[in-house]
Amino acid sequence: MKRPRTNISILAFLIGVMAIGQVAKGSELYNTILELDNIYFTAYNECDMTTQSTMYSEDLEFYHDMGGLNTSKEDIIKSIEKNICGKVTRELVEDSVEVHEIPDFGAVEIGMHRFYNKQEPNAESKPSRFITIWKKEDSGWKISRVISLHKN
Numbered sequence: 001m002k003r004p005r006t007n008i009s010i011l012a013f014l015i016g017v018m019a020i021g022q023v024a025k026g027s028e029l030y031n032t033i034l035e036l037d038n039i040y041f042t043a044y045n046e047c048d049m050t051t052q053s054t055m056y057s058e059d060l061e062f063y064h065d066m067g068g069l070n071t072s073k074e075d076i077i078k079s080i081e082k083n084i085c086g087k088v089t090r091e092l093v094e095d096s097v098e099v100h101e102i103p104d105f106g107a108v109e110i111g112m113h114r115f116y117n118k119q120e121p122n123a124e125s126k127p128s129r130f131i132t133i134w135k136k137e138d139s140g141w142k143i144s145r146v147i148s149l150h151k152n
Contacts (some may be wrong), residue, residue: 023099023107030099033109033134036141038090038126041113046084053077057135064148089116093127106135106144 025031036055045053053073064071069074093112100108109132114125133145 021055022100027099028050029101029107030097032141033099034097034136037097037109037111037132040143041090041092044084045089049077049079049081049085052080055141055143057144060144060146062146062148065151071085087118089118090114091116091125096127102133106141108131108133 025060029135040052043055047077052081056073058073058074060071060073062076064070070079075126091114096113097111100110102108110129112127112129114127115126117123129149131145131147131149132143135142135144
């Protein structure tokens with residue numbers, strides 16, 4: 001199920017986030033978000049679908065500059081299992097992460113990462129930008145929104 005979303009509202013949100021400023025590297029929030037990123041992408045690289053699923057919020061929105069918008073948590077998990085598991089791994093670009101606190105909500109993580117295709121081991125992997133919006137729910141931190149930008 002796709003929910004309409006305007007680019008203007010997303011842009012306004014991101015500009016607001018950038019205006020707040022990032023938290024200090026090494027702060028508790030920064031370390032928490034980096035730890036969550038590591039837990040999620042270790043599960044991603046190892047095809048641990050249960051961990052990935054539990055880390056997604058029920059109201060997940062995933063924006064991909066090549067694949068479009070997906071708002072179905074179930075479809076996203078199925079797509080990762082079908083297209084990523086055993087085929088692709090992700091590596092965070094060291095020192096690329098910014099964390100911005102969103103008071104009374106959570107945090108935004110902005111950074112760069114590389115993906116490696118195991119079926120094309122000699123292919124060059126160019127860094128790409130990502131934005132993950134982390135929501136602090138009663139059950140813990142959840143991935144609420146993802147913006148994945150691969151086009152150069």
